[in-house]
Amino acid sequence: MSSARASVAGVSRRRFILGASAGALLGGCQSRPVSAFLRAMQSWNGGFQAWLYSANRLAPQLPATAQTPEAAIPVYYISDFLPQPPPNWTLSIGGLVRRPMVLTLAQLQEMTAVEMRVQHHCVEGWSAVASWRGVRMVDLARLVDAQPSARYVEFRSFDSNYWSSWDRASAFHPQTILAYAMNGHPLSAEHGAPVRLYSAVKLGYKMVKYLSAINFMPAPSGGYWEDQGYDWFAGV
């Protein structure tokens, strides 16, 4: 199993290398007006998604029968090997907050937990369903007293520094959680142990696994895939 999973990560890495070189190639042969046109359309597209987004709209909770067999869910990470949490792992929360904090897993688990089983949408086109248990991001933001000027939230990981930044509204959605359990068991290393970001309102690559830090920011800070050309808003 672990070798199969490693090969999935291998594929994604290979695809990344291919993609990056293709991107460079395209950058070389795509004329300036064409890339300006694509950029303009992309910014319209992002604006449309942000306009359509509603903080009150919930993704439907799915029944247990809809759950995807765990072995059929792809496992992606960018490191060469399955990322392992450092000993004495903690989650640091800082940036534009009045009470910066460093939390242990036990402290997170003491907070009010929510459970949700929603559909997962990958940018590649596949969907899957799992159930997730964790702490609402909006509760965490209240705990650290995030300032109103924190209009963006950055999530960082120990998976070769994979990261993503989010708009405040999506990060504070009631179905955006810091998950520490999946399908009733503690998160496995494949799915982002010990704690990962999970949300019903974003594409998979926005949901950073292997979390190490959360920063409340005045401006967005891109992301691992976003900086290579993937959509930044990536709402669903």
Added chain:
Amino acid sequence: MQILAAYPALGPRGALYRWYPFQGVAPPPALQLGGWLAGGRHWHFAIAWLFVMNGVVYLAYCWGSGEWYRRLFLPRRDGRAAFRQVAFYLHLIKSPPPSDFYDGLQRLAYSGVIGVAAVMVLSGLAIYEPVQLHLLTTLFGGYDGARAVHLAGLGMIALFAALHLVLVLCHPRKLVKMITGGQHE
């Protein structure tokens, strides 16, 4: 096609649709635009928005000018003519039914493809925003259902375009008329 290649299968993970014969078959690289998935998506959304705007302008014009009446397939008026046109093409009858601006079969084809285009836009939106537009997505049988509809619609439009091109090649003089608007009668 670049987007399909990223997951060339239909159905959710672990429960792929049994009826789809091309599970895991990626489309040929020559049809994949944009270099990689992110590039393909940029092209897709850019063209999709232009397609939507073009469609809105076209429909507004057809409605506003009254053109819809001579372009739209109205089953009562055109049904019989369309049927007779098919019979004529199959050499079952000797003379084509009388036609004015379009014949009945043309009206059926052109109106049909507008319907397919509308389904393409709606199923596309259903895949694009399955949570924000979840009622629309449910209408297509969920996210994976909408993906299947979107792909089927693409196939139908490709078939329509290919047939259209073949017919134009068979009647090259019509092409001049199509572009200049032909003679006013």
